[in-house]
Amino acid sequence: MAAPARVFLLSPARLDGKRGAMLFREGASFPLAAQLRTIEGCPIGEVFRFVSGLYFRGKLAYANAFARAPSGASWMGNGALVITQNRGLVPVTTRVCLEHLEAFSSTNIHPDEPAFRKPLVRDAKLVSENLAAADEVVLLGSIASAKYVDALLEVFGNRLLFPGEFVGRGDMSRGGLMLRAVDAKKELSYVPVAGAIRKGTRPPKLTPRKRHREAPIHKAEPESS
Template identity: 45%
Template sequence: MTTSPDHQVFLLSPAFCGGRRAGYLLRPQSTMQLSIKLAAGALTLGEAFSFMSGLYFRGKLGYAKHFGRHDTPVQVITPTRGLMCPDATVSAALLREFAEVDVDGADVRYRAPLDRSIRSLATTLENSARVVLLGSIATGKYVDALSAVLGAQLHFPSAFVGRGDMSRGGLLLRCIASGVELEYRALVAQTIRHGTRPPKLAPIARTL
């Protein structure tokens, strides 16, 4: 089990906001409960992304809230607004804004707000703090911006390597149920970002 510092923050990769599930959420006059909350200005970023992404984001958010330790233990990477609290409310206009911008380090609309947010976060961290990315490290779309500011404080779950999104989400939900935190590694230049696919997760036992 990971020995956790007193100060631990999780950064969650975003949901894809241009897919079919986003369309359901944004459909005019929709009677879906989440759409009604969105129209009323009461839908949170965490709720919106959990619906759009399903198991993976729901697992990330639940895990981060369970194991995070900081005044703001969970922050979500967004396509245009840098880091946001998952409890922040969102509008339909903001979700459409997210859908228009690719999460690509070459796009200043994504990168500039993220850089500002990371620098702001860094000023609140103790020297012993650990920042854990719950997202892909296979490319530089998150890692490049984060590591440039956070350096050796940036970590990732070693069990994520080789897993797809659904497997990661299932793994995180199992950790919440068991109360056992994953092991983390510092994300440095020598880090192996790709690996062989691990065995499938064992089914969760269901009680009758």
């Protein structure tokens, strides 16, 4: 008997930081920036991994390791979907160009922003329609803010889960936690977002992680975890 599907929703990376500026800088010629300026573009997962560093690197590795897409839903790819600023939910392998990133950066991620909320709700409903009763949807992102949580709860209700171990941790700690889970080939524990404690006591620091070589997409990408 096939295991139930498990779809992961990865919160978006911010594009207004130092690494986002590197991509937008006129004349940028390092490999990722150059590829974004071609028709083919780059997978959105790799772009967000670059601008976010450890946090998105952890989310991407974790989702790719444990996602199971529903049968007959090829548009979901492997079941790892990124929440975007104005295109709703897209597979982590969806290719984007610089023009897409410029449109992302001009859209406010806010529950009252139609350009953000409408595509997100539209695609969340499409995901929901493709799920069987036992299938799960797991948010890999913060539940402390309503910016995308409320829209997702509106569609998924009690079916929307998140790793309980996230509570009280900052972004870097969550990223490291997910990478360690991938190393151990053991998933975190999932609890419903509805009714969950959104802000908790900070847990102890993670123990040092053994070095694992990962293919960098740019030589400046941080390797610490």
